Amino acid sequence: MTAQRTVTEAAAAALPLLRRSLHAIHAVILWLDRAIERHNQRLALAELTDEQLADIGLTRRDVERECRPFWKR
Template identity: 85%
Template sequence: MTAHRTVADVAAAALPLLGRSLHAAHAAILWLDRVIERRNQRLALAELTDEQLDDIGLTRRDVERECRPFWKR
Protein backbone atom coordinates (compact mmCIF):
# COMPACT_ATOMS: atom_id res chain seq x y z
CA MET A 1 0.00 0.00 0.00
CA THR A 2 1.44 3.36 -1.00
CA ALA A 3 0.94 6.27 1.34
CA HIS A 4 -0.03 9.49 -0.36
CA ARG A 5 0.67 12.74 1.37
CA THR A 6 -1.99 15.36 1.14
CA VAL A 7 -1.39 19.08 0.95
CA ALA A 8 -2.53 19.31 4.56
CA ASP A 9 0.10 16.74 5.60
CA VAL A 10 2.86 18.67 3.84
CA ALA A 11 1.68 21.97 5.33
CA ALA A 12 1.53 20.48 8.82
CA ALA A 13 5.07 19.16 8.44
CA ALA A 14 6.30 22.59 7.27
CA LEU A 15 4.79 24.55 10.17
CA PRO A 16 7.69 24.01 12.61
CA LEU A 17 10.16 25.10 9.94
CA LEU A 18 8.05 28.12 9.09
CA GLY A 19 7.83 29.05 12.76
CA ARG A 20 11.62 28.92 13.12
CA SER A 21 12.05 30.95 9.95
CA LEU A 22 9.62 33.60 11.15
CA HIS A 23 11.37 33.72 14.52
CA ALA A 24 14.75 34.16 12.82
CA ALA A 25 13.37 36.89 10.55
CA HIS A 26 11.84 38.68 13.54
CA ALA A 27 15.14 38.49 15.44
CA ALA A 28 16.99 39.89 12.42
CA ILE A 29 14.55 42.79 12.15
CA LEU A 30 14.92 43.59 15.86
CA TRP A 31 18.72 43.51 15.54
CA LEU A 32 18.63 45.83 12.53
CA ASP A 33 16.28 48.19 14.38
CA ARG A 34 18.76 48.38 17.29
CA VAL A 35 21.67 49.04 14.89
CA ILE A 36 19.78 51.87 13.19
CA GLU A 37 18.72 53.37 16.52
CA ARG A 38 22.33 53.36 17.82
CA ARG A 39 23.50 54.98 14.58
CA ASN A 40 20.88 57.71 14.90
CA GLN A 41 21.89 58.33 18.52
CA ARG A 42 25.55 58.61 17.54
CA LEU A 43 24.72 61.03 14.73
CA ALA A 44 22.73 63.17 17.17
CA LEU A 45 25.58 63.05 19.67
CA ALA A 46 28.05 64.17 17.00
CA GLU A 47 25.88 67.23 16.27
CA LEU A 48 26.02 68.54 19.84
CA THR A 49 28.16 71.57 20.57
CA ASP A 50 31.12 71.40 22.93
CA GLU A 51 29.08 73.28 25.54
CA GLN A 52 26.24 70.75 25.29
CA LEU A 53 28.70 67.88 25.57
CA ASP A 54 30.21 69.49 28.65
CA ASP A 55 26.72 69.67 30.18
CA ILE A 56 26.37 65.89 29.89
CA GLY A 57 29.95 65.18 30.96
CA LEU A 58 31.45 64.24 27.59
CA THR A 59 34.28 65.64 25.53
CA ARG A 60 34.60 65.92 21.78
CA ARG A 61 37.22 63.15 22.01
CA ASP A 62 34.67 60.87 23.73
CA VAL A 63 32.20 61.49 20.91
CA GLU A 64 34.80 60.87 18.21
CA ARG A 65 35.74 57.59 19.87
CA GLU A 66 32.09 56.53 20.15
CA CYS A 67 31.29 57.45 16.55
CA ARG A 68 34.31 55.67 15.09
CA PRO A 69 33.45 52.36 13.37
CA PHE A 70 34.20 49.32 15.56
CA TRP A 71 36.79 48.00 13.12
CA LYS A 72 38.82 51.22 13.49
CA ARG A 73 38.87 51.28 17.29
Template identity: 50%
Template sequence: MTTRTVPHTVLVSRFGRRPFPFIILHQLHLWLLARWYDRHLQRLDLAEIDEHLLRDLGLTPEDVRRECAKSFWQA
Protein backbone atom coordinates (compact mmCIF):
# COMPACT_ATOMS: atom_id res chain seq x y z
CA MET A 1 0.00 0.00 0.00
CA THR A 2 1.40 3.39 -0.93
CA THR A 3 0.97 6.61 1.02
CA ARG A 4 -0.58 9.46 -0.89
CA THR A 5 1.14 12.80 -0.40
CA VAL A 6 -0.83 16.04 -0.53
CA PRO A 7 1.06 19.10 -1.78
CA HIS A 8 1.61 21.80 0.86
CA THR A 9 -0.15 24.44 -1.26
CA VAL A 10 -3.37 22.44 -1.19
CA LEU A 11 -3.28 22.24 2.61
CA VAL A 12 -2.70 25.96 2.99
CA SER A 13 -5.44 26.96 0.60
CA ARG A 14 -7.90 24.49 2.10
CA PHE A 15 -7.24 25.15 5.79
CA GLY A 16 -5.74 28.64 5.64
CA ARG A 17 -8.96 30.39 4.65
CA ARG A 18 -11.46 31.27 7.30
CA PRO A 19 -14.98 30.06 6.60
CA PHE A 20 -17.75 32.61 6.16
CA PRO A 21 -19.54 31.93 9.51
CA PHE A 22 -16.30 32.59 11.40
CA ILE A 23 -16.11 36.10 9.94
CA ILE A 24 -19.67 36.86 11.03
CA LEU A 25 -19.05 35.41 14.50
CA HIS A 26 -15.85 37.45 14.83
CA GLN A 27 -17.69 40.65 13.88
CA LEU A 28 -20.45 39.88 16.40
CA HIS A 29 -17.87 39.43 19.14
CA LEU A 30 -16.26 42.76 18.27
CA TRP A 31 -19.67 44.44 18.24
CA LEU A 32 -20.52 42.94 21.63
CA LEU A 33 -17.22 44.03 23.19
CA ALA A 34 -17.70 47.54 21.83
CA ARG A 35 -21.25 47.64 23.21
CA TRP A 36 -20.12 46.50 26.66
CA TYR A 37 -17.32 49.08 26.74
CA ASP A 38 -19.72 51.83 25.65
CA ARG A 39 -22.18 50.83 28.38
CA HIS A 40 -19.36 50.92 30.95
CA LEU A 41 -18.36 54.45 29.87
CA GLN A 42 -21.96 55.65 29.97
CA ARG A 43 -22.34 54.43 33.54
CA LEU A 44 -19.12 56.18 34.54
CA ASP A 45 -20.46 59.41 33.04
CA LEU A 46 -23.82 58.94 34.75
CA ALA A 47 -22.12 58.56 38.13
CA GLU A 48 -20.49 62.00 37.73
CA ILE A 49 -23.70 63.97 37.03
CA ASP A 50 -24.70 66.31 39.86
CA GLU A 51 -28.12 66.25 41.51
CA HIS A 52 -29.38 69.37 39.73
CA LEU A 53 -28.85 67.79 36.30
CA LEU A 54 -30.28 64.48 37.53
CA ARG A 55 -33.51 66.27 38.46
CA ASP A 56 -33.62 67.75 34.94
CA LEU A 57 -33.29 64.22 33.56
CA GLY A 58 -35.97 62.92 35.90
CA LEU A 59 -33.59 60.63 37.78
CA THR A 60 -32.94 60.24 41.47
CA PRO A 61 -29.58 59.46 43.08
CA GLU A 62 -31.01 56.02 43.90
CA ASP A 63 -31.71 55.43 40.19
CA VAL A 64 -28.10 56.29 39.43
CA ARG A 65 -26.75 54.01 42.18
CA ARG A 66 -28.90 51.15 40.94
CA GLU A 67 -27.79 51.62 37.33
CA CYS A 68 -24.11 52.02 38.19
CA ALA A 69 -24.19 48.88 40.37
CA LYS A 70 -24.98 46.75 37.31
CA SER A 71 -22.22 44.83 35.57
CA PHE A 72 -21.12 45.96 32.13
CA TRP A 73 -22.94 43.11 30.35
CA GLN A 74 -26.29 43.87 31.99
CA ALA A 75 -28.65 46.16 30.10
Protein backbone atom coordinates (compact mmCIF):
# COMPACT_ATOMS: atom_id res chain seq x y z
CA MET A 1 0.00 0.00 0.00
CA THR A 2 2.96 2.34 0.50
CA ALA A 3 3.92 2.08 -3.17
CA GLN A 4 0.37 2.94 -4.20
CA ARG A 5 0.37 5.97 -1.94
CA THR A 6 3.73 7.16 -3.32
CA VAL A 7 2.42 7.00 -6.89
CA THR A 8 -0.69 8.95 -5.92
CA GLU A 9 1.41 11.58 -4.13
CA ALA A 10 3.70 11.90 -7.14
CA ALA A 11 0.72 12.34 -9.45
CA ALA A 12 -0.76 14.97 -7.14
CA ALA A 13 2.56 16.82 -7.07
CA ALA A 14 2.72 16.85 -10.89
CA LEU A 15 -0.81 18.22 -11.26
CA PRO A 16 0.07 21.94 -10.79
CA LEU A 17 2.77 21.67 -13.44
CA LEU A 18 0.32 20.01 -15.82
CA ARG A 19 -2.27 22.75 -15.19
CA ARG A 20 0.29 25.50 -15.82
CA SER A 21 1.44 23.77 -19.00
CA LEU A 22 -2.12 23.40 -20.28
CA HIS A 23 -2.80 27.04 -19.44
CA ALA A 24 0.29 28.14 -21.38
CA ILE A 25 -0.67 26.00 -24.38
CA HIS A 26 -4.19 27.43 -24.29
CA ALA A 27 -2.80 30.98 -24.20
CA VAL A 28 -0.62 30.28 -27.24
CA ILE A 29 -3.55 28.82 -29.16
CA LEU A 30 -5.68 31.89 -28.36
CA TRP A 31 -2.86 34.20 -29.46
CA LEU A 32 -2.46 32.31 -32.74
CA ASP A 33 -6.21 32.40 -33.33
CA ARG A 34 -6.29 36.17 -32.86
CA ALA A 35 -3.22 36.63 -35.08
CA ILE A 36 -4.80 34.60 -37.88
CA GLU A 37 -8.05 36.54 -37.55
CA ARG A 38 -6.20 39.89 -37.75
CA HIS A 39 -4.30 38.63 -40.81
CA ASN A 40 -7.54 37.63 -42.54
CA GLN A 41 -9.13 40.98 -41.71
CA ARG A 42 -6.15 42.82 -43.16
CA LEU A 43 -6.32 40.75 -46.33
CA ALA A 44 -10.00 41.60 -46.69
CA LEU A 45 -9.30 45.28 -46.02
CA ALA A 46 -6.59 45.32 -48.71
CA GLU A 47 -9.08 43.95 -51.25
CA LEU A 48 -11.54 46.83 -50.81
CA THR A 49 -11.78 49.43 -53.56
CA ASP A 50 -10.94 53.07 -52.93
CA GLU A 51 -14.65 53.89 -52.98
CA GLN A 52 -15.40 51.25 -50.35
CA LEU A 53 -12.53 52.53 -48.22
CA ALA A 54 -13.89 56.08 -48.49
CA ASP A 55 -17.25 54.79 -47.26
CA ILE A 56 -15.64 53.61 -44.02
CA GLY A 57 -13.40 56.66 -43.70
CA LEU A 58 -10.08 55.14 -44.76
CA THR A 59 -7.61 55.89 -47.51
CA ARG A 60 -5.42 53.51 -49.46
CA ARG A 61 -2.48 54.86 -47.48
CA ASP A 62 -4.21 53.96 -44.20
CA VAL A 63 -4.68 50.41 -45.47
CA GLU A 64 -1.07 50.13 -46.63
CA ARG A 65 0.12 51.30 -43.22
CA GLU A 66 -2.16 48.82 -41.44
CA CYS A 67 -1.13 45.91 -43.67
CA ARG A 68 2.59 46.58 -43.38
CA PRO A 69 4.47 43.99 -41.28
CA PHE A 70 5.15 45.22 -37.75
CA TRP A 71 8.91 45.04 -38.24
CA LYS A 72 8.67 47.57 -41.11
CA ARG A 73 6.58 50.15 -39.23
